[in-house]
Amino acid sequence: MAPLPLPLSPLLRHAEGLQALFSKVFRGFPRSFGAAVQPGAGQLLSGQRGAQCAASVCSSSSAGPDITQRLWALYHDTKRQAGVISGNSVNPDTIFANNEMSLRDIEIYGFDYDYTLAFYSRHLHTLIFNIARDILITKHRYPEGLRKYEYIPDFAVRGLHYDVQKALLMKIDAFHYIQLGTVYRGLHPVPDEEVIAMYEGCHIPLEIMSDFYGKSSHGLSMKQFMDIFSLPEMTLLSCVNDFFMKHNIDYEPVHLYKDVKEAIRDVHVKGIMYRAVEADIEKYICYGEQSHAVLKKLSALGKKMFLITNSPFDFVNRGMSYIVGEDWRDLFDVVIVQADKPGFFNDRRKPFRRVTDKGALLWDRIHRLDKGQIYKQGNLYEFLRLTGWRGSKVLYFGDHIYSDLADLTLKHGWRTGAIIPELRKEIKIMNTEEYVQMMTWLQALSGLIEQMQVHRDPASEAVVDEWIKEREAMRPQTKNFFNAQFGSLFRTYHNPTYFSRRLSRFADIYMASISCLLNYDLQHTFFPRRTPLQHESPFWPEHSSAAVSSAAPQDQSRV
Numbered sequence: 176m177a178p179l180p181l182p183l184s185p186l187l188r189h190a191e192g193l194q195a196l197f198s199k200v201f202r203g204f205p206r207s208f209g210a211a212v213q214p215g216a217g218q219l220l221s222g223q224r225g226a227q228c229a230a231s232v233c234s235s236s237s238a239g240p241d242i243t244q245r246l247w248a249l250y251h252d253t254k255r256q257a258g259v260i261s262g263n264s265v266n267p268d269t270i271f272a273n274n275e276m277s278l279r280d281i282e283i284y285g286f287d288y289d290y291t292l293a294f295y296s297r298h299l300h301t302l303i304f305n306i307a308r309d310i311l312i313t314k315h316r317y318p319e320g321l322r323k324y325e326y327i328p329d330f331a332v333r334g335l336h337y338d339v340q341k342a343l344l345m346k347i348d349a350f351h352y353i354q355l356g357t358v359y360r361g362l363h364p365v366p367d368e369e370v371i372a373m374y375e376g377c378h379i380p381l382e383i384m385s386d387f388y389g390k391s392s393h394g395l396s397m398k399q400f401m402d403i404f405s406l407p408e409m410t411l412l413s414c415v416n417d418f419f420m421k422h423n424i425d426y427e428p429v430h431l432y433k434d435v436k437e438a439i440r441d442v443h444v445k446g447i448m449y450r451a452v453e454a455d456i457e458k459y460i461c462y463g464e465q466s467h468a469v470l471k472k473l474s475a476l477g478k479k480m481f482l483i484t485n486s487p488f489d490f491v492n493r494g495m496s497y498i499v500g501e502d503w504r505d506l507f508d509v510v511i512v513q514a515d516k517p518g519f520f521n522d523r524r525k526p527f528r529r530v531t532d533k534g535a536l537l538w539d540r541i542h543r544l545d546k547g548q549i550y551k552q553g554n555l556y557e558f559l560r561l562t563g564w565r566g567s568k569v570l571y572f573g574d575h576i577y578s579d580l581a582d583l584t585l586k587h588g589w590r591t592g593a594i595i596p597e598l599r600k601e602i603k604i605m606n607t608e609e610y611v612q613m614m615t616w617l618q619a620l621s622g623l624i625e626q627m628q629v630h631r632d633p634a635s636e637a638v639v640d641e642w643i644k645e646r647e648a649m650r651p652q653t654k655n656f657f658n659a660q661f662g663s664l665f666r667t668y669h670n671p672t673y674f675s676r677r678l679s680r681f682a683d684i685y686m687a688s689i690s691c692l693l694n695y696d697l698q699h700t701f702f703p704r705r706t707p708l709q710h711e712s713p714f715w716p717e718h719s720s721a722a723v724s725s726a727a728p729q730d731q732s733r734v
């Protein structure tokens with residue numbers, strides 16, 4: 176089997192090229208104009224091979240026009256050469272590692288059902304939205320005019336936060352900062368100035384945000400939407416907010432949030448969604464030929480397998496029969512439905528109940544978990560006692576970072592694999608020439624600004640200000656590649672998102688779909704790439720010791 180391309184981001188893949196670019200460009204400039212250094216400005220890169228340009232542009236303000244010409248020459252040369260840097264494409268079927276893990280050590284494979292073994296078409300989100308919208312109207316007496324709103328497939332992305340008190344949907348980065356330009360009230364963005372005024376800046380304190388598992392520490396303050404099923408919920412919240420604002424209707428945001436949450440829950444709990452999918456399975460479920468191939472492969476190699484899902488048996492049985500075949504239960508050693516995750520992983524009180532083929536619940540005590548049988552509820556502690564499947568020999572796959580993976584990796588030492596369907600689309604975008612060129616130039620321009628910002632003469636500052644404006648104009652464009660409202664699932668402009676931070680903490684490996692396992696044999700070891708920390712292996716010349724020492728203000732008497 177040919178090796179898959181290394182799972183590196185475009186920025187890391189282009190790092191060496193950018194380093195070479197700066198060295199090449201800077202070598203073309205003279206060491207000095209022969210002018211004195213401005214007090215307090217610093218000679219950022221003097222003594223740094225390949226970066227003499229920074230020293231050369233340190234000059235008195237009287238040389239302003241000459242400085243301006245040289246800065247712009249550097250700018251254009253950097254931009255020209257940034258355009259020719261390219262990198263290898265990332266294979267969307269790669270499995271990416273956050274933590275070293277060998278499949279050689281895995282004896283038991285566990286799976287969630289929804290969006291892990293079964294993948295749904297966009298028709299399902301439209302169905303959930305429409306039913307929940309109608310529940311709001313009929314059960315909660317919301318205005319009839321809401322029926323005019325239809326589901327907007329590309330409005331929201333997973334991982335967003337919703338401020339329940341302020342009725343605002345937004346994206347937050349790994350450091351709890353709001354990404355300006357991604358705050359929405361209803362279907363319209365909130366101006367940055369208004370956001371900053373409301374939150375007294377861009378930082379969201381932990382106490383009003385969420386705890387380690389994504390739940391708000393202060394009850395109804397800030398909710399994070401981590402489930403793929405939450406996309407219709409976010410869209411419905413935004414549509415109802417939009418309707419109320421358009422019609423100048425005074426409303427309580429907390430009540431709206433609770434009502435929408437209850438309506439979405441009714442779609443699931445009352446079985447409305449399940450019955451609709453079972454009645455037209457070809458419309459809602461994408462045929463899982465590759466999921467079937469993965470299960471067959473693991474079974475043929477003697478691996479134990481189990482299924483733990485929150486969905487009911489009839490729904491799972493109908494879907495798995497469509498994906499795998501009527502004999503799907505023969506592939507699994509244990510099948511647990513309506514598990515009530517994440518409670519299943521924490522609550523020791525719920526015992527298992529056996530479910531008959533006709534859905535009847537039996538009352539006898541469960542002393543073992545038999546292959547071919549169906550069990551309901553239960554808890555992980557009883558599961559571990561009955562199976563003996565403990566620790567790092569177990570690998571469990573799921574799509575929900577909190578409900579499926581967090582407890583397993585933190586409390587029980589299982590290995591975890593996150594299924595992120597959005598990953599395939601994002602990688603394809605990252606592989607496009609347009610995206611690569613823009614990100615390469617954005618990185619090069621950022622480095623240029625950082626190196627030249629020490630020059631305090633008016634001419635230099637005017638040029639750098641122009642570069643900063645260009646950088647600020649480019650950043651929203653990088654967001655729009657992925658989603659016009661909220662951008663990438665994994666990044667704000669430059670920082671990882673809050674979603675990415677949790678993904679890297681709770682998932683040993685992650686991939687676009689379970690089918691990615693077909694690209695690897697079961698002796699394969701996944702190694703996370705050692706990407707340099709900010710203080711390791713300096714990427715930009717100004718991080719070198721020579722640059723830092725020369726950036727200190729100079730004593731004019733010694734120049």
